[in-house]
Amino acid sequence: MNVVEKILARASGRSSVEPGEIVIANVDRLIMHDLSGYLTAGVFDKQVGGKVRHPDRVVMVFDHHFSPPTEQQATVLQANRDWAARHGIRLFDCGNGNLHHVLVRRGLVKPGMIVVGSDSHTPVHGTVGALAVALGNDSHAGTVLPYGKAWFKVPHTVRIELSGTPQPGTSARDIALWLVARIGEGELNYAAVEFAGPYVKQLEFWDRWLFPLLCVDLGAKCSFVEPDDATEAFLRGLPGELPAEFPRSDGGEAAQVLRFDVGEVGPQVACPPTVGNVKPVADVAGNAVGWAELGGHGGGRLEDIRIAAALLAGRAVHPSVRFNIVPSSREVFTEAMREGLVLPLHEAGATWFPPSTGSNQAYNMGAMAAGEAMISTHSRNFPGRNGSPEARMYLASAASVAAAALTGVITDPTEVRA
């Protein structure tokens, strides 16, 4: 069995499981944000009722709001606070950061755990070595909250082995976007996607993070990087106990192995209307953007802020661009201040926003009028997600976002030197 199969077998009280079987397994962590939490709480109160069996396993993070802009949204957050308090559920209120980053930074996800949430990017916790799956509100309200369990179909595994050394200026984010285009949106439907190979293994934790993050666009159920010494070293620096043993594969359980050499990949950008519409950044260079943003589930990392500071320190953001920086967690903002990254970006004309999930769906910021365009490190670019369906959203690496902030147009980051 591989990592995913072992975790599912243990959590469903069986000695082994086979791909295609449906099992009912114990859930270790239910994660909810302000939107999914509200919907799940509503279903639970109206259709299920009673007590939450394991409130200590449930975490709610307000990340789509850093401060409610309307009375309606304030009411939603207040209802969430009341609900969390009534059931004894741990809540991280506005300003703590993006749901997934908060969970990891606070030591609330560990290898071998089963993690579920309605946020479709929940599989990102496979970077820690957890089995992390996005389920809908009715699973959470109907089985996870009252019983601490959920049903799962055991996925088949596709291993993606990446090797080679990327071109200078090409980041893990570019490779991840390129992979979505190479494999195709929805092409790995239901699969557990394992990321492996020498390229992945030499990446730092927060760069590995970008691969399980994008697996949902491939149609995957979950994704993971098998925990190794690098995972362990990273987790030792976080709160909480580590499990006695990390789940490890017995080897050879993939239904399919896809091998790619990343040596030829240059900077990429996902163009409207979907994440799979990926092109070399050079192909769309010159398109004007009025907005640039570091933020989202895969952005607003310390690494992203360092790249932006290296490019923009002592320079000025282009007058036609609003460059917004949204740290992924309070910890990242703390580190950015300690490293002296905040002032130079502020002086260059960037705007710092509170730790949150930024302009994701424009609940708190980032709405656009028809004809406007944004380049960001966010995970989605569907028309109408941020205001007008006639606005355009481009997804790219922090280097490409910072380059556009400097020039006012989509720019190959290898052509602007820090």
Next chain:
Amino acid sequence: MRFTGRCWKFGDNIPTDRLVKSKYVFEPMEEIVRHVLEDLNPEFPRQVRSGDIVVAGRHFGQSSGRAIATKALRATGIGCVVADTFARTFYRNCFEIGLPALALDGATALVSDGDEITVDIATGEFRNETTGATRSAEPADPFLLQMLEAGGLIKLAASRSDLFA
């Protein structure tokens, strides 16, 4: 588990954001349902009738895992939804909330808007009554069919305490 109705055809890679735009998320369902898929076909929310059938392309319902998109689609009164392929969370949510769904690769190639089609969720049988074209799909897992018969996951869990308790 057998449905006959008028077909509404949609394309590939349609995200949940197109079923329920973020600005309507906190509105009551009777308001949400007036805007389902309106950007892709403004006639759909206005003209959809009880028992109609939506046939969509590949990776239907990608994006958010929140069940509100499937609930909004169900609230239009459609009998069932067919897609060439579904995004997995959306497919799961269909059964959990009691909206019958059939994954049939090539379904969109067999239909046009307004055709009368028959879909059997339990057997996987698909027939275009207007053109006579037939095709059969792998039916859903028996556990999912049980869920539909029970009226969704919450009702199934309540009636089958042996499963989850």
